Amino acid sequence: PFSPLITLSDGNEIQQLGLGVYKVDDVTAAGLVEGAIAAGYRRVDTAKLYYNEAGVGAGVRASGIPREEIFVTTKVWNDDQGYDETLRAFDTSLGLLGMDYVDLYLIHWPAPAQDRYRDTWRALEALHSDGRVRSIGVSNFTEAHLERLLDSATETPVVNQVEVQPWLQQDALIAFNAANGIQTEAWSPLGRGRVLDDPTIARIAAKHERSSAQIVLRWHVQRGLLVIPKSNSLERIRENSRVFDFELDAADLSEIAGLETGERTGSHPDAVG
Ligand code: NAD
Numbered sequence: 001p002f003s004p005l006i007t008l009s010d011g012n013e014i015q016q017l018g019l020g021v022y023k024v025d026d027v028t029a030a031g032l033v034e035g036a037i038a039a040g041y042r043r044v045d046t047a048k049l050y051y052n053e054a055g056v057g058a059g060v061r062a063s064g065i066p067r068e069e070i071f072v073t074t075k076v077w078n079d080d081q082g083y084d085e086t087l088r089a090f091d092t093s094l095g096l097l098g099m100d101y102v103d104l105y106l107i108h109w110p111a112p113a114q115d116r117y118r119d120t121w122r123a124l125e126a127l128h129s130d131g132r133v134r135s136i137g138v139s140n141f142t143e144a145h146l147e148r149l150l151d152s153a154t155e156t157p158v159v160n161q162v163e164v165q166p167w168l169q170q171d172a173l174i175a176f177n178a179a180n181g182i183q184t185e186a187w188s189p190l191g192r193g194r195v196l197d198d199p200t201i202a203r204i205a206a207k208h209e210r211s212s213a214q215i216v217l218r219w220h221v222q223r224g225l226l227v228i229p230k231s232n233s234l235e236r237i238r239e240n241s242r243v244f245d246f247e248l249d250a251a252d253l254s255e256i257a258g259l260e261t262g263e264r265t266g267s268h269p270d271a272v273g
Helices: 026-038 053-063 083-097 117-130 143-152 171-179 191-197 199-208 212-222 234-241 250-257
Strands: 005-007 013-015 043-045 071-076 102-107 133-139 159-163 183-187
Touching: 026 053, 026 234, 043 053, 053 071, 053 083, 071 083, 071 117, 083 102, 083 117, 102 117, 102 159, 117 133, 117 143, 133 143, 143 171, 159 171, 171 183, 191 199, 191 212, 199 212, 199 250, 212 234, 212 250
Parallel strands: 043 071, 071 102, 102 133, 133 159, 159 183
Antiparallel strands: 005 013
């Protein structure tokens, strides 16, 4: 294992770097997860929406690494929001994973038009007290969604997984999360691969004799974010893990800070669900 651990506000530890498996089919996921674990990964980020929870579970078992040494995240999808619906969706996810607990369960999107995320959250709190979920959190929550959730919540989410990449740096949301004890996790940390062609990133990569992907991942790591790059290639999965043996300097960091444009590679949280 190569990844440092971060302690969440519920006391549980999580590997800073994990493998994302969005748009990886179920069969491919099994092999990729097994290969990533062999390469030193100990954490996988999936979701009901990805339709690969069975493959992820199979990959974890095939790795031969004990279940308790692997950190598995999955998420409740928008059409399963609501208290009873979420409990049922969780049972299905757990069955597909072939596991008896999940390390982190997230509300995938707030889906504000449905306005059911507070009921969904109560279900996550119940799953947490049952011990079937070790940590509970949210994804794609803006400050407004979090404030509405915290109004009625017993527990505070320990993670908010949102889009963060050099064009959308999310300084304000990261600070709001931190002020509430919520760890920010970056999804599409490589901007779905699109930010890798940025000339500033390429220049910094050449300076450090690293790839552009490694520079962007290192930037996330130095900001203290959780990060879950995805690739279908085991070679790139290995490359993406080699980010703990060099450091970006202050000049690199300020150049990357200057890349903010507000451009999203994914959807706005208010527009989904
Ligand atoms: P990403 O930013 O991780 O980019 C992945 C793409 O970048 C790959 O498909 C590949 O084309 C390219 N890439 C990866 N490594 C590379 C390398 N070393 N060199 C060159 N190119 C490389 O995008 P993503 O998959 O959208 O996001 C990562 C993970 O975040 C997902 O798999 C998923 O787990 C999570 N995610 C969550 C949400 C959410 O709503 N919660 C949304 C999107 C993604």
